Amino acid sequence: xxxxxxxxxxxDQHLQEVVQALHGAVKRGITxxxxxxxxxxxxxxxxDVIMEGKVSEWIE
Amino acid sequence: xxxxxxxxxxxxxxxxxxxxxxxxxxxxxxxxxxxxxxLYVERMLPAAPTKLDQLIVARTAAEEIDHYRKxxxxxxxxxxxxxxxxxxxxxxxxxDAFRGVITTWEDAAVFGLLIDRVGRYQLEEFYDCSYLxxxxxxxxxxxxxxxxxxxGHNKTLELIVSGDExxxxxxxxxxxxxxxxxxxFGRTGSNRAERYRYWGLKxxxxxxxxxxxIDEVNPILKQMGLKIPDPLKGRNYL
Numbered sequence: 595x596x597x598x599x600x601x602x603x604x605x606d607q608h609l610q611e612v613v614q615a616l617h618g619a620v621k622r623g624i625t626x627x628x629x630x631x632x633x634x635x636x637x638x639x640x641x642d643v644i645m646e647g648k649v650s651e652w653i654e
Numbered sequence: 655x656x657x658x659x660x661x662x663x664x665x666x667x668x669x670x671x672x673x674x675x676x677x678x679x680x681x682x683x684x685x686x687x688x689x690x691x692x693l694y695v696e697r698m699l700p701a702a703p704t705k706l707d708q709l710i711v712a713r714t715a716a717e718e719i720d721h722y723r724k725x726x727x728x729x730x731x732x733x734x735x736x737x738x739x740x741x742x743x744x745x746x747x748x749x750d751a752f753r754g755v756i757t758t759w760e761d762a763a764v765f766g767l768l769i770d771r772v773g774r775y776q777l778e779e780f781y782d783c784s785y786l787x788x789x790x791x792x793x794x795x796x797x798x799x800x801x802x803x804x805x806g807h808n809k810t811l812e813l814i815v816s817g818d819e820x821x822x823x824x825x826x827x828x829x830x831x832x833x834x835x836x837x838x839f840g841r842t843g844s845n846r847a848e849r850y851r852y853w854g855l856k857x858x859x860x861x862x863x864x865x866x867x868i869d870e871v872n873p874i875l876k877q878m879g880l881k882i883p884d885p886l887k888g889r890n891y892l
Contacts, residue, residue, distance in 0.1 A: 596665050602730030605737060609723040616716035623709045630705040637712035641695050644719060647741030 604653040616640055666733050672853050673732070673878055675846075676785055679855060680729040682748045684736040686773065687722040689752030690765075691715040697755060698762045710805060711762070717798045724791045724852050731787065744858035750890060751834040752828075760813055760820075762841050766806015768835045771871060773841070774799045775863050784854030807874070814878055825880050832883040835892045837863035 613646075616637055623633025660668065695715050702708040707760045722740075747752050751769050756762050777796050780788050810827075813820040840847060840860040850856035858866070872882050886892070 595663055596731070596733045599733050599735035599737075601737070602727060602735075606727050606730075607686075609719060609726075613716050613720045613723065615711060616719075620709050620713045620716065624706065627705070630709065631747055631781040634699070634705065634708045634712070637709070638699055641691070641699065641715055643711065644740075645692060645695055649737045650739050 601649075601653050605649065608652045612640060612644060655851075656784060658784060658854075662731055662787055669853075671849065674852055675853060676788075677729065677732065677734040679735060679850065680725055680732075680765045680788070681736050681739070683776065684722050684729060684740065685739040685748045686752060686776070687718050687725060688739055689744070689749070690718045690749045690770075690773075692747075693752060693754065694756040694762050694765065697757050698759065701759065703759060703761070707809075714766075714802055714805070721795045721798070724795065724807075728785075728787050730790060738856055749833070749838055751838055758823070758827070759809075760823040760827040763806050763809035763813060763832070764824065764831050766802050767810045767874075768806075768828070768831045768871065769829070770799055770802040770806060771839070772835045772867065774803060775867055779850075779856040779858065779863070781857065783856070788800040813879060814880070821879065824878075828875060828880055829883045831886045832871075832875075833885070835867070836864055837889055838883055838890075839867065841891045 619633045619636040619640070623637075624629040656672075660672075665673070691714075696710065699708055699711050699715075702711050722870050726736050744755065751772075756765060774796060777792055777799065780792055783789050810824050813824045842859075842861040842864075844860050845855065847860045851859070868885065875882055
């Protein structure tokens with residue numbers, strides 16, 4: 595078996611949580627228009643962190 | 655032609671060229687997956703025309719991040735760390751179409767219509783490929799890409815029917831993205847593409863995939879009442 599790259603599992607797990615959080619916020623916003631603004635705000639906060647790409651901070 | 659099917663446990667026994675090409679194609683695919691959100695999230699999440707569109711922009715980004723995650727896991731398992739693409743500046747993306755920022759809604763819509771469709775073609779290259787862990791993650795990814803293409807199609811149509819200005823904007827965006835889409839298939843007669851095919855990592859020559867794309871997308875543009883841009887003007891890879 596090849597040796598896996600360092601942090602493959604940790605990063606995978608972190609991103610899986612990020613994706614779940616985003617889907618959760620989107621679902622809330624679509625289901626209940628009253629919380630759409632908050633849901634968009636939550637998505638923006640999560641995505642801003644991902645777009646920054648500071649991987650070492652995510653997997654600490 | 656190499657016709658075996660490879661599992662992770664077989665990877666170490668493979669020819670160095672196979673290892674190199676698999677690592678390379680996974681890195682580029684990971685870069686393209688995360689390259690999309692880097693193009694449109696910053697400007698389009700706040701600027702999409704309705705709250706529902708804003709939420710769909712976020713959902714699309716979530717799906718692309720998840721595609722990145724799946725590709726990165728397959729790459730990581732063979733010792734290829736693709737995490738550097740998460741912080742890569744847009745101008746350093748492997749594929750030209752991802753080097754920039756989307757600043758208008760019409761560009762976001764046409765990006766879905768034309769560029770996500772190329773993304774589908776890229777993924778289809780791996781159908782029945784020799785590396786089974788890659789093959790296994792494809793169905794869900796392709797399914798979600800189909801949703802992005804459909805959304806881009808619908809949003810482009812909305813623009814067109816909204817009036818002359820909307821149609822003009824859509825045409826301008828098509829003029830910009832069409833040639834970039836054609837360039838994404840790479841050079842005609844590429845030696846590397848031939849080696850990918852030899853190792854069963856891709857199915858079609860670059861020019862064949864490009865032609866199939868043209869045959870699919872031109873009738874769609876015509877049906878929308880849009881002009882087909884000159885397929886050679888502004889191209890970098892012929």
